[in-house]
Amino acid sequence: MSGALPEHTRGTRRPRLNQREAPRPTLPVGDLLSEAPAELTLRLVAGRAGLKRDIACSVPERPGLALAGHADTLLAGAVQVLGKSEVAYLGRIPEEQRRLLVERLGAASIPCLLLTHGAAPHPDLLDAAEHLAIPLLSTPRTTERAIDLLGRYLEERLAPSVALHGTLIDIYGVGVLILGESGVGKSESALELILRGHRLVSDDTVTIRRVGTLLNGTGPEVSRYHMELRGLGIINIKDLYGVAAVRERKDLDLVVKLDPWQEDKVYDRLGLDEKKYTILGVELPFIEMPVGPGRNLSILLEVAARHHLLKRKGYHAAKELAGRIQDALGRKS
Secondary structure: OOOOOOOOOOOHHHOOOOEEEEEOOOEHHHHHHHHHHHOOEEEEOHHHHOOEEEEEEOOOOOHHHOOOOOOOHHHOOOOEOOOHHHHHHHHHHHHHHHHHHHHHHHOOOOOOOOOOOOOOOOOHHHHHHHHOOOOOOEEOHHHHHHHHHHHHHHHHHHEEEEEOOEEEEEEEEEEEEEOOOOHHHHHHHHHHHHHHEEEEEOOEEEEEEEOOEEEEEEEEEOOOOEEEEEEEEEHHHHHOHHHHOOOOEEEEOEEEEEEEEOOOOOOOOOOOOOOOEEEEOOOEEEEEEEOOOOHHHHHHHHHHHHHHHHHHOOHHHHHHHHHHHHHHHHOOO
16 A cells, blocks of 8 residues: 555545536426426416516515515515415405505516415406416415425426536446546446446436435436447447336436546545545545456446445445554554
């Protein structure tokens, strides 16, 4: 075992390789109507002309303060949820005040209004929705349930995303993103891992979304489960090996970069300094794995996944060995 690792391999490094981050996504209200979870049972009540308005915020909002006269507190781009209390308040206040409040809601940058409990909208609200082209939606779900379902859907649908050139595979339940230059052996290693019982998520291009503090990866729908092998061409893993050999998406746990062996480069031989790879602001464990003659990459990737699982449970072989050596040296001194 050699001495200290050079500075360029230390754990403070934060690699960011060839990331093509997509613009912050938005969702037209019309798409929400057609794609929302079935349990929401959304229907359009009024404001069809505004279905192209964009939802830009993943957090549904209840406009309590806005109804009290503070329209500037509305969150731009957020779905405004009207529950029983909001509907009752609109029906209780004088007509002139109600129309003023509804006009203020319409002047704000809101994509749509959502009535819960299947409540009947006040006629003034209907008129304003049509006049101002603000979609007015309705759901029979309770306010709390509607906010929960809609919030979870929008969090995933509006999550920031990035496309990476690589291969994502599920190894023992560990989402391993394999990176490296073209021709280094990513696809071939993934194919051998599939033959060993592991599951392909995507080859060549991996689309990664950040949902909360997690990174979830999938492949482009048009090329899902396909793999390019030089000399063979394009193959379909699902057709060749069945549904058990693939999965649609997987959370990322580990990033491994396959690096062509360079004689003058110093590689990590101890594993004491843990490097990180940053994607969309989330840091993941990162391994640079040299590729050379005689190295079985699929087995090494399996070992990396197993080792990651052990470290997640608190066992770190290199640190344990270093501690034992330190104890032995202490007893001799």
